[in-house]
Amino acid sequence: MRIDVVTIFPGYLAPLDDALVGRARRAGRLDLRVHDLRRWATGVHQAVDDAPYGGGPGMLMTAPVWGAALDEVTASGEGAPRLLVPTPAGPPLTQQRVAAWAVEPWLVIACGRYEGIDARVLEDAARRMPVEEVSLGDYVLAGGEVAALVVVEAVSRLVPGVLGNPASAELDSFAEGTGGLLEAPAYTRPERWRELDVPEVLRGGNHGAVARWRRDRSLERTAAVRPDLLDALVARHGPDAFD
Numbered sequence: 577m578r579i580d581v582v583t584i585f586p587g588y589l590a591p592l593d594d595a596l597v598g599r600a601r602r603a604g605r606l607d608l609r610v611h612d613l614r615r616w617a618t619g620v621h622q623a624v625d626d627a628p629y630g631g632g633p634g635m636l637m638t639a640p641v642w643g644a645a646l647d648e649v650t651a652s653g654e655g656a657p658r659l660l661v662p663t664p665a666g667p668p669l670t671q672q673r674v675a676a677w678a679v680e681p682w683l684v685i686a687c688g689r690y691e692g693i694d695a696r697v698l699e700d701a702a703r704r705m706p707v708e709e710v711s712l713g714d715y716v717l718a719g720g721e722v723a724a725l726v727v728v729e730a731v732s733r734l735v736p737g738v739l740g741n742p743a744s745a746e747l748d749s750f751a752e753g754t755g756g757l758l759e760a761p762a763y764t765r766p767e768r769w770r771e772l773d774v775p776e777v778l779r780g781g782n783h784g785a786v787a788r789w790r791r792d793r794s795l796e797r798t799a800a801v802r803p804d805l806l807d808a809l810v811a812r813h814g815p816d817a818f819d
């Protein structure tokens with residue numbers, strides 16, 4: 577899979593050389609390219625921003641710079657990529673969206689800064705490729721780079737061959753294997769630590785009992801923290817979802 581990230585702060589993406597994503601890159605499973613948007617800026621100051629029409633505080637990233645960058649980056653491979661645009665004004669990032677993107681051959685992520693990007697950039701790109709806005713949550717970051725890190729990491733771990741044991745992703749919180757619910761609490765050795773014991777059922781070797789215990793704890797946890805996920809499960813599978 578190929579992912580291009582366009583940003584005015586390429587150094588912000590340095591962690592993508594480390595850990596799981598770094599290994600996936602070195603193993604050739606992930607072709608990750610980071611581009612400095614200023615390469616496409618013209619003029620002595622290499623400005624990428626200007627004052628917004630209609631007034632208001634802050635600056636906006638300009639259409640000609642982003643247009644030139646996206647034209648070149650999206651013409652550098654086969655077919656059209658899917659363009660992802662981080663913005664607090666977009667629909668939220670979910671594991672379902674991540675899973676859909678993980679089977680795409682090519683993603684491009686456009687990182688905004690300042691007050692964001694001239695709206696015509698997305699309108700224009702949508703004439704040639706699928707475009708999706710994505711929000712990390714109901715808060716405002718200073719730029720899209722952190723969102724790009726999040727998307728790249730979440731997508732990469734679903735790319736075949738990236739996780740050592742692919743089954744672990746199937747049983748994560750939000751995954752199909754857990755019915756889209758939160759994962760049950762987990763424990764490892766030692767059995768007793770600071771007078772706290774690992775639940776007995778997990779030590780007994782009865783796989784059916786372990787599966788039931790995990791499902792019950794998953795339901796409890798989800799009901800307490802994210803009741804909306806239970807509603808979504810019922811909406812998908814009907815009232816028999818818990819059988």
Ligand code: SAM
Nearest residue numbers: 662663664688691692711712716717718719720
């Ligand atoms: N004026 C914009 C608004 O109110 O919707 C906020 C712009 S924000 C200061 C600058 C950039 O940070 C955005 O263009 C986007 O790339 C990124 N950003 C900020 N918050 C984000 C969030 N919750 N999710 C994804 N990206 C975000």
